[in-house]
Amino acid sequence: MKTKLLLIIFSVASLNVFSQVTYDLDWTFGISGGAGDLTINQGDTVRWTWRDSSSHTVTSLAGSVETFDSGSITGNGMTYSYTFNTVGTNPYECSFHPVSMNGVITVQSTAGVEEFKLQGFSISPNPVLNELSLNFETYLDQTTIQIYNILGKQVHATTVSSIDKLSSIDVSHLAKGVYLVTVISEQVTHTRRFIKN
Numbered sequence: 461m462k463t464k465l466l467l468i469i470f471s472v473a474s475l476n477v478f479s480q481v482t483y484d485l486d487w488t489f490g491i492s493g494g495a496g497d498l499t500i501n502q503g504d505t506v507r508w509t510w511r512d513s514s515s516h517t518v519t520s521l522a523g524s525v526e527t528f529d530s531g532s533i534t535g536n537g538m539t540y541s542y543t544f545n546t547v548g549t550n551p552y553e554c555s556f557h558p559v560s561m562n563g564v565i566t567v568q569s570t571a572g573v574e575e576f577k578l579q580g581f582s583i584s585p586n587p588v589l590n591e592l593s594l595n596f597e598t599y600l601d602q603t604t605i606q607i608y609n610i611l612g613k614q615v616h617a618t619t620v621s622s623i624d625k626l627s628s629i630d631v632s633h634l635a636k637g638v639y640l641v642t643v644i645s646e647q648v649t650h651t652r653r654f655i656k657n
């Protein structure tokens with residue numbers, strides 16, 4: 461925990477390294493009740509893609525911190541993109557179908573938060589008997605760890621909201637053999653091979 465705090469304080473000097481991300485949302489009937497919701501960072505873009513042939517809009521509602529309106533767009537595969545620069549919430553809807561097409565884009569501040577990108581990782585020991593250690597170069601935000609056997613069958617999957625530089629997985633229950641451990645974080649994927657004894 462102490463390490464994480466120090467990293468955050470240290471990173472205030474490097475705010476501009478934040479990379480912008482484009483998020484994709486399908487835009488069709490039934491995108492409501494949370495399906496149209498996203499939480500993004502300041503400077504990120506949302507791209508809505510029309511998934512039917514009806515006319516729709518992407519229109520911010522009163523109460524949105526930003527004002528945006530695609531106007532009426534018709535055609536499967538058509539898109540509308542908007543880049544969010546203001547921190548806050550943005551309820552929006554299709555003005556033709558407000559009940560069945562709506563959502564909320566929540567924009568988080570990037571101030572004071574370092575972007576910790578997965579830049580690969582090392583594992584030890586290899587071969588492993590009981591506990592596989594994963595060594596990351598940085599602390600990571602939301603991260604998924606998956607283990608696949610040689611046949612491509614997933615035998616382990618965990619997703620955590622944050623992960624320390626050194627983490628371990630209990631693999632004592634796995635059969636002897638060759639496995640792949642895949643780590644996915646912020647749309648970056650890295651895989652390592654290990655042998656379970």
Ligand SMILES: [Cu+2]
Pocket residue numbers: 515516517554555556557561
């Ligand atoms: Cu619509």
